[in-house]
Amino acid sequence: MVENAPRKSPVPVWAYVVGALVLLLCLCGVAGVIGFVALRDKAEHGASATGTPGGGDPAVPWQEQLAGISGVQAYTPGALSRKHVAEDAATYPQSPPVGGDHADVWQNCQGTVYSAPLPNARAVHSLEHGAVWIAYRPDLDAAQVKKLSDRVAGHDYMLMSPYPGLDAAVSVQAWGYQLKVDSVDDPRIDAFVTAARINAGPEPGAPCAGGTTETGPLK
Known part of the structure; x- marks a missing residue:
């Protein structure tokens, strides 16, 4: 007489719910990191009220x-x-x-x-x-x-x-x-x-600080 193999217990519904929540949290974390990096890069490259360097249509030089x-x-x-x-x-x-x-x-x-x-x-x-x-x-x-x-x-x-x-x-x-x-x-x-702004200068990356604020002759 051949014994029947033991039947596997079905995966409980709560396990699927937990797995979906973990995946959702991971995706939100990745999106948050990408957004933070984008905002940081925008700040570091001098965004201004008059537009970012090379603004307008990015496809147009x-x-x-x-x-x-x-x-x-x-x-x-x-x-x-x-x-x-x-x-x-x-x-x-x-x-x-x-x-x-x-x-x-x-x-x-x-x-x-x-x-x-x-x-x-x-x-x-x-x-x-x-x-x-x-x-x-x-x-x-x-x-x-x-x-x-x-x-x-x-x-x-x-x-x-x-x-x-x-x-x-x-x-x-x-x-x-x-x-x-x-x-x-x-x-x-x-x-x-x-x-x-920034784009037209022939010395990219050159500073705007470190020069002078004097408007008269330099001593």
Whole structure:
């Protein structure tokens, strides 16, 4: 007589429930880690109110984004000289300048709002590091200047200053690029900053700290 094999006990329902909960918790943990890393990377790369570097459509190169902004002038960025010279020896065909020979000390550009004009040669060095420089006509009223400073203050790779003799209300510079507009509310300012900030500089990773905040002659 052949004995029947012992029947296996069915897996209780609670075991399936526990297994599903464990799997769900694991998936939530992985998603949390991915989200944390993404947010950390965004913070480390200097996200700002005016957009992240290379913002806009990620499928469109930043150069094409700039080219698509009406009024942007390009000055052959790769052909601009990058030599260090004495501040008073640097001359520029554009006003404000967009690149070329510059001082060996840069103007700090950590979202720095200057109330006095900057030496061109130091501001150009900041552009080389990837900064965007917002220059404005000194006769703008306080409310207009405040709108500009709100775009700049606290945002790395940005600086702002008055510019005597400016032929527009606002002029925005990156290395090799310039946009002049007649209103502080012009949306092209933000579009320019979004595309050019950090990206346009020929020295990626160069700092905005460690230069100077002095606006007069250096001793």
